């Protein structure tokens with residue numbers, strides 16, 4: 001099920017300028033949700049249909065998956081969905097791409113690659129520098145969602161995000177306000193597998209204060 005790509009490989013060093021929001025979406029003024037590590041994008045195709053008043057942007061490091069998703073978006077003429085290829089950390093650490101973070105209302109990290117060995121933790125997508133960069137650019141009240149079936153990864157992500165004083169945990173009863181994400185309705189591919197196999201799900205939502 002899990003196919004890992006090493007995000008620290010030199011293949012991902014070259015950062016292209018990403019298109020403007022006007023080039024990506026029919027109505028660039030709609031609220032924007034960013035899904036990091038979206039794989040084939042099934043979750044975003046469902047959300048884009050379910051919530052036509054939101055724009056959805058997926059970032060994925062496996063190029064073949066992104067190309068297939070881009071073709072599907074064109075064929076289905078979906079105007080509120082866009083996919084970008086690359087290492088999310090490199091893309092958003094690049095100053096010319098920070099406009100995306102300044103415009104997003106919510107970001108999801110769904111079942112990120114766990115990189116179980118300690119010496120591989122630096123390959124995990126959530127890193128302190130990345131969270132600091134999000135904290136500097138995100139608007140107040142923007143949301144970050146994390147979800148995983150790996151307890152150790154959850155603890156690591158929660159510690160990394162909670163260590164930044166700009167992010168506060170939102171209580172589960174307030175999840176209903178997270179309209180971009182519909183946490184109890186639209187499931188990711190990994191989530192369907194996890195539920196079918198009766199594995200645990202660890203999740204948390206933070207907002208920028």
Ligand SMILES: C[S@@+](CC[C@H](N)C(=O)[O-])C[C@H]1O[C@@H](n2cnc3c(N)ncnc32)[C@H](O)[C@@H]1O
Nearest residue numbers: 007037039060061087088110111113188189190
């Ligand atoms: C375990 S899969 C989960 C896919 C999907 N979110 C889901 O819940 O079904 C993790 C995905 O994140 C992608 N990924 C890992 N590191 C990444 C990075 N630095 N930037 C973008 N995508 C990344 C992987 O290629 C993989 O498709």
